[in-house]
Amino acid sequence: MTIPKEYDPHIIEPKWRDSWDMSMYHFDWKDNSRPQFIIDTPPPYPTGNFHIGNSLNWCYIDFVARYKRMCGFNVMFPQGWDCHGLPTEVKVEEIHGITKNEVPREEFRNMCRELTVGNIEKMRQTMLDLGFSTDWSNEFVTMEPEYYSKTQRSFRKMYDMGRLYQSDHPVNWCPRCETAIAFAEVEYDSRETKLNFLNFDGLEIATTRPELLAACVAVAINPEDERYKQHLGSTVKVPLFGHDVNVIGDRDVDPSFGTGVVMICTFGDKQDVRWWIEHSLPLRKAIDKNGLMTELAGKYKGMTIPECKQAIIEDLSNEGYLYEQQSLEQNVGMCWRCDTPIEILSERQWFIKIDNDEISKAANEIEWLPDYMKVRLDNWNNTMEWDWCISRQRLFATPIPVWYCKECSEAMVAKEEWMPIDPTSEQPPEACKCGCKEFEAEEDVLDTWMDSSITALHVSGWLTDHEMRLPTQLRPQGHDIIRTWAFYTILRSMAIQGKKPWDSILINGMVLGEDGHKMSKSLGNVISPEEVIKDYSADSFRQWAAIGGSPGSDVMFRWKDVVSASRFFAKMWSIYRFSMSHLDEYEHSELDVSELKVVDKWLLSNLNRLIATVTDSMDKFQFDEAFKALRGFTWDVLADNYIELVKARLYGEDEAGKKAARYTLYVAIDALSRMLAPFAPFFAEEMFSRLGEGSVHVQSWPDVCDSLIDAEVESSGEFIKEVASNVRRYKSESGMALNAPLEKIEIYGNLDDLTDVLGVTNSPVEMMDGEPDFEHVPVNVKPNMGIIGPKFRGQAKAIINALTEANPKRIADEVTKGKITIDVDGESIELEPECVEIEKEVVSAGRSVDVLDISGIPVVIIR
Ligand SMILES: [Zn+2]
Ligand SMILES: [Zn+2]
Numbered sequence: 001m002t003i004p005k006e007y008d009p010h011i012i013e014p015k016w017r018d019s020w021d022m023s024m025y026h027f028d029w030k031d032n033s034r035p036q037f038i039i040d041t042p043p044p045y046p047t048g049n050f051h052i053g054n055s056l057n058w059c060y061i062d063f064v065a066r067y068k069r070m071c072g073f074n075v076m077f078p079q080g081w082d083c084h085g086l087p088t089e090v091k092v093e094e095i096h097g098i099t100k101n102e103v104p105r106e107e108f109r110n111m112c113r114e115l116t117v118g119n120i121e122k123m124r125q126t127m128l129d130l131g132f133s134t135d136w137s138n139e140f141v142t143m144e145p146e147y148y149s150k151t152q153r154s155f156r157k158m159y160d161m162g163r164l165y166q167s168d169h170p171v172n173w174c175p176r177c178e179t180a181i182a183f184a185e186v187e188y189d190s191r192e193t194k195l196n197f198l199n200f201d202g203l204e205i206a207t208t209r210p211e212l213l214a215a216c217v218a219v220a221i222n223p224e225d226e227r228y229k230q231h232l233g234s235t236v237k238v239p240l241f242g243h244d245v246n247v248i249g250d251r252d253v254d255p256s257f258g259t260g261v262v263m264i265c266t267f268g269d270k271q272d273v274r275w276w277i278e279h280s281l282p283l284r285k286a287i288d289k290n291g292l293m294t295e296l297a298g299k300y301k302g303m304t305i306p307e308c309k310q311a312i313i314e315d316l317s318n319e320g321y322l323y324e325q326q327s328l329e330q331n332v333g334m335c336w337r338c339d340t341p342i343e344i345l346s347e348r349q350w351f352i353k354i355d356n357d358e359i360s361k362a363a364n365e366i367e368w369l370p371d372y373m374k375v376r377l378d379n380w381n382n383t384m385e386w387d388w389c390i391s392r393q394r395l396f397a398t399p400i401p402v403w404y405c406k407e408c409s410e411a412m413v414a415k416e417e418w419m420p421i422d423p424t425s426e427q428p429p430e431a432c433k434c435g436c437k438e439f440e441a442e443e444d445v446l447d448t449w450m451d452s453s454i455t456a457l458h459v460s461g462w463l464t465d466h467e468m469r470l471p472t473q474l475r476p477q478g479h480d481i482i483r484t485w486a487f488y489t490i491l492r493s494m495a496i497q498g499k500k501p502w503d504s505i506l507i508n509g510m511v512l513g514e515d516g517h518k519m520s521k522s523l524g525n526v527i528s529p530e531e532v533i534k535d536y537s538a539d540s541f542r543q544w545a546a547i548g549g550s551p552g553s554d555v556m557f558r559w560k561d562v563v564s565a566s567r568f569f570a571k572m573w574s575i576y577r578f579s580m581s582h583l584d585e586y587e588h589s590e591l592d593v594s595e596l597k598v599v600d601k602w603l604l605s606n607l608n609r610l611i612a613t614v615t616d617s618m619d620k621f622q623f624d625e626a627f628k629a630l631r632g633f634t635w636d637v638l639a640d641n642y643i644e645l646v647k648a649r650l651y652g653e654d655e656a657g658k659k660a661a662r663y664t665l666y667v668a669i670d671a672l673s674r675m676l677a678p679f680a681p682f683f684a685e686e687m688f689s690r691l692g693e694g695s696v697h698v699q700s701w702p703d704v705c706d707s708l709i710d711a712e713v714e715s716s717g718e719f720i721k722e723v724a725s726n727v728r729r730y731k732s733e734s735g736m737a738l739n740a741p742l743e744k745i746e747i748y749g750n751l752d753d754l755t756d757v758l759g760v761t762n763s764p765v766e767m768m769d770g771e772p773d774f775e776h777v778p779v780n781v782k783p784n785m786g787i788i789g790p791k792f793r794g795q796a797k798a799i800i801n802a803l804t805e806a807n808p809k810r811i812a813d814e815v816t817k818g819k820i821t822i823d824v825d826g827e828s829i830e831l832e833p834e835c836v837e838i839e840k841e842v843v844s845a846g847r848s849v850d851v852l853d854i855s856g857i858p859v860v861i862i863r
Contacts, residue, residue, distance in 0.1 A: 007573035009537030027076035037073035043080030048119035059545035066678035078138035149420035174335035175291025201236035206258025212265035215286035223249030267344035370552035397445035407436035453488035456501035539680035602717020648759025778812035
């Protein structure tokens with residue numbers, strides 16, 4: 001068989017990518033004979049760019065999916081697309097040069113759909129190029145009716161359970177996105193702001209939000225604060241606006257902050273909401289949904305929040321209310337999509353009740369990998385104060401399946417059999433309880449997490465004809481969405497099915513740039529997987545993913561890892577090519593261990609240890625350990641030693657020895673191609689294509705054969721390896737060709753199989769009993785110039801001459817006695833033994849020999 005000298009991934013990878021029958025990766029819904037392994041794959045947001053962070057996460061998933069399939073599991077590695085959301089709306093507005101309100105609702109939604117379809121195609125291509133074993137028969141697209149009808153049905157089910165309700169409640173609001181957002185979507189960052197000190201009708205208060213004066217509903221002090229106690233229960237007039245508010249006491253007021261007096265507004269922050277509820281304060285709305293000041297703000301009406309702030313500060317100052325300003329570092333909540341500071345507004349919204357105990361219980365039943373990631377969920381779960389706000393004031397999302405009766409305003413929630421439904425384009429087929437048939441559609445839509453939090457339910461067959469297979473086995477995801485995606489999925493799975501969504505959750509880290517910073521366009525350190533594929537290969541990219549770090553920790557992208565990955569494939573290819581040249585017309589059949597040489601057994605013992613290590617690491621998702629073990633074996637054991645040791649047999653005449661070597665090579669190459677398959681699917685397929693029938697990806701994972709792991713055989717093999725390398729070094733130091741024969745090698749040890757020592761040294765080898773009988777004969781005296789020179793100066797040259805001419809044996813005898821005496825120009829001179837070095841020749845049985853000490857065993861070489 002002809003195998004190209006070089007491995008060219010740019011030919012091999014597209015060849016397999018285009019010819020693979022992807023149905024080999026399909027999950028078999030009807031099969032219950034094999035254990036299931038369902039992966040709750042993240043549905044990425046279709047930006048059109050499957051970035052390096054996605055790619056790393058998906059490499060991990062693919063390693064697991066391929067490994068589990070080979071281990072006999074019925075694996076589902078589905079792929080979803082989480083389509084809805086603001087970024088697509090913004091992009092559509094940008095592309096078409098419109099704002100969402102300039103075109104009809106449905107038309108705008110269609111533009112979003114169109115953009116999404118194109119983006120999915122682009123990302124799908126990257127996935128195919130990276131060689132993922134995706135089960136495309138289980139693809140889902142959240143904007144498609146088949147999927148979002150499930151989102152809507154889950155809404156109805158939870159409504160019926162009483163776990164979903166509508167209420168006027170303060171919510172986080174992004175004035176830029178013009179929508180409510182959930183607490184999980186608020187990100188805190190510290191910003192510098194001004195603390196304004198105001199004369200407040202006899203009290204002095206400090207506030208960072210003077211623009212909310214119109215929304216002031218109370219002034220609060222700590223009831224134990226002696227300075228202000230007497231004001232409790234009194235009323236004060238709000239500066240500029242003139243309405244009266246009560247002075248109330250609350251222990252949460254920090255007397256050491258500002259003046260110790262605070263104003264409570266609806267709503268400056270989360271603490272205002274707490275006080276507002278606790279003290280049953282009235283509601284004053286000074287900011288509207290667009291982030292503009294309302295009627296209540298009087299002359300400031302219509303201003304943006306920053307405009308209003310500036311105007312009010314000027315007025316407070318002009319009218320003598322403002323007496324001091326201080327800089328203050330403040331933690332500000334911001335919209336995670338657009339970084340705009342969020343406002344807290346009270347609006348009628350839909351909420352899902354959060355049962356923290358239920359979530360905690362489920363989280364405890366799930367295996368967290370790495371385990372410390374669970375703390376992030378627990379911390380979030382333990383500090384939740386509000387329910388999950390699920391309504392959004394956007395367009396491109398799953399419609400909330402609700403209408404309101406025009407007569408009695410009662411909400412009519414669509415029945416499951418009417419779904420999918422868009423209430424803005426269809427009226428309910430039934431009349432209201434009051435008899436009225438006229439309805440107002442709910443125009444709000446659902447939070448996209450409402451779609452994505454049912455992925456585990458969806459992939460396990462929920463609301464289909466298939467048998468329900470919850471819990472799934474694995475959820476792989478990033479640590480940045482533990483409090484959203486992981487949290488909501490647990491919540492929904494427990495609420496709807498009363499079961500945990502997954503057995504295990506595997507958290508992966510972020511990819512950092514080569515400079516150690518998070519990749520970002522502004523830092524210019526962004527690497528795309530396509531670049532790596534183009535310059536090297538998909539398999540090299542995957543090898544970087546395997547070896548770059550372990551799941552859970554952030555992983556740095558390094559080109560040098562990709563380079564060493566491609567070098568590994570070049571090395572593996574040369575091993576493979578060499579092996580295959582000896583496996584032409586080889587028919588594989590089991591061979592009895594007795595027919596193997598010790599070196600073969602040594603390799604197989606190491607190979608089985610390797611299989612055990614790699615299997616164990618794969619089970620623990622320690623891909624770096626697994627791949628490092630594979631690389632180490634291939635390089636150090638197979639290439640540098642085994643192949644060198646058995647070359648003579650492979651090229652030789654002894655058929656039995658040749659057969660054993662070919663058998664061993666075949667077994668090793670076959671096992672390596674299988675173990676490389678999860679990591680390097682293209683390369684492994686190319687290897688396997690000349691070894692067996694069908695794709696390597698439907699083969700079984702190699703089993704460990706314990707009986708082949710043999711410590712004694714290993715130490716014999718190690719010894720032979722040492723003999724080979726020592727003799728090789730000996731020849732090279734003696735200026736001999738490596739294949740030059742020696743007259744004889746005598747080994748004073750016990751090795752019953754000399755075949756490969758003979759082969760690799762190309763010399764006769766004999767095992768010897770007992771101890772070698774050596775005589776060390778002095779043959780040369782080397783004067784030590786460094787000592788003689790400085791000590792004897794003018795005489796040095798003559799001394800050196802005398803030493804070199806002296807009888808080496810006599811000088812050696814004198815050295816042992818501690819003093820050397822020589823004649824120099826008739827003068828007798830005494831020298832210390834350090835002044836010379838005696839070169840000796842080893843003589844054994846009257847022949848001059850060289851002796852190597854190999855692992856404590858004398859090996860005598862006769863040239
Ligand atoms: Zn926003
Ligand atoms: Zn009605």
